[in-house]
Amino acid sequence: MSATTEPEPSSAAWDIREAAAQDWPGIWEILEPVIRAGETFTLDRNTTEDEARGRWFRQAPGQTFVAVGLGCDGGADGGRVLGTGELHANQGGGGSHVANAGYAVHPACAGRGLARALCAYSLDAARAAGFRAMQFNAVVESNVRAVAAWKSMGFDVLANIPEAFNHPSLGYVGLYVMYRKL
Amino acid sequence: MSATTEPEPSSAAWDIREAAAQDWPGIWEILEPVIRAGETFTLDRNTTEDEARGRWFRQAPGQTFVAVGLGCDGGADGGRVLGTGELHANQGGGGSHVANAGYAVHPACAGRGLARALCAYSLDAARAAGFRAMQFNAVVESNVRAVAAWKSMGFDVLANIPEAFNHPSLGYVGLYVMYRKL
Numbered sequence: 001m002s003a004t005t006e007p008e009p010s011s012a013a014w015d016i017r018e019a020a021a022q023d024w025p026g027i028w029e030i031l032e033p034v035i036r037a038g039e040t041f042t043l044d045r046n047t048t049e050d051e052a053r054g055r056w057f058r059q060a061p062g063q064t065f066v067a068v069g070l071g072c073d074g075g076a077d078g079g080r081v082l083g084t085g086e087l088h089a090n091q092g093g094g095g096s097h098v099a100n101a102g103y104a105v106h107p108a109c110a111g112r113g114l115a116r117a118l119c120a121y122s123l124d125a126a127r128a129a130g131f132r133a134m135q136f137n138a139v140v141e142s143n144v145r146a147v148a149a150w151k152s153m154g155f156d157v158l159a160n161i162p163e164a165f166n167h168p169s170l171g172y173v174g175l176y177v178m179y180r181k182l
Numbered sequence: 183m184s185a186t187t188e189p190e191p192s193s194a195a196w197d198i199r200e201a202a203a204q205d206w207p208g209i210w211e212i213l214e215p216v217i218r219a220g221e222t223f224t225l226d227r228n229t230t231e232d233e234a235r236g237r238w239f240r241q242a243p244g245q246t247f248v249a250v251g252l253g254c255d256g257g258a259d260g261g262r263v264l265g266t267g268e269l270h271a272n273q274g275g276g277g278s279h280v281a282n283a284g285y286a287v288h289p290a291c292a293g294r295g296l297a298r299a300l301c302a303y304s305l306d307a308a309r310a311a312g313f314r315a316m317q318f319n320a321v322v323e324s325n326v327r328a329v330a331a332w333k334s335m336g337f338d339v340l341a342n343i344p345e346a347f348n349h350p351s352l353g354y355v356g357l358y359v360m361y362r363k364l
Contacts, residue, residue, distance in 0.1 A: 035275075038275050038276055039276075041275060042273035042274050042275050042276060042277035042278075043274045043275045044274045044275050044278075045275055047274075091224035091319075091320055091346075091347075091357075092224050092225045092226045092229075093217075093220055093223060093224050093225045093226050093227055094220055094221075094224060094322070094347045094348045094349060094350070095224035095320055095346055095347050095348075095357065096224075096226075097348060098343070098346050132345070133344075133345070133346065135343060135346070137273075137319065138273055138277055140276070158341035158342075158343060158359075159340035159341035159359050160340075161280070161317060161340060161359070161361060162315075162361075163314070163315070164273075164277055164280050164315065164317070165273075165276045165277050166276045166277075166279060167276060168276075175273075175277065177340075177341050177343070177359055179343060179344075
């Protein structure tokens, strides 16, 4: 084992599975602060809970999924939603073989490898559903942890759309288009 | 005047204006064959007329517009829809200052400069609505006339998403991400 300042991801800390309707309250607990902060998602900060649920739950060949576990802050409330993700076709018609995905992680779980675990799940699920590649359209340049995570999962930055995101505190920053084959 | 094999665009041949509900039959006459062909739009080829209308008509700050005129094949049926376009925010939240747009032109008008005229209208309309840039997410690489037209309108290719479009006869081709400031 190498010395590290961050805990190693533990495969025992969570299970990732397809989301059910009754997972929504736990999902929303994670999504709402991310949406309200407006720092990483290209969603209106005033998005309502109903709008968010409508966007987050995806039909096949897309999928919505959750990571459930004991909690990353040592809590013992088993079954708690620690993170969530969704995947869907990035375009219709001739573009429908390329998936797009989004993820969100409970702040207490940051730095534990959960975002990468959710990404890995989505890559497997997308492959199983017949997608041939995955593309992220809008990774906020200042979200350096996410950019590094997706690079470590095999994604390349194909473009930086200049000043395409108005960050609440940083002002205009770029949006990365990231891509990998499946 | 320089010698050319294509007619020069004539500003008298059409007027471009915001679309009204009663323009839909003329718009659909142009959109339907483009959607059914599946060669340039990233829309399901089986998209219904109702779905298409719901997607094509945009709320402010977006806009839907038409070019009307005498017809490019010498017809005298004034008021006929010769081309159409729409613009909308490419992303929500922090990305909502970047516009996206789409266009379609009656086949009889190909090569007359109408696509570029629609694009120019959308650039002005987007600027007037407060957008700061325009981005195309999915310009089919094999649609060389469109790629050349958008380049001539000041767009740069920021990325070529490899094999991201399954063309009905050419197979997998790239999708260009194109961009220009306003």
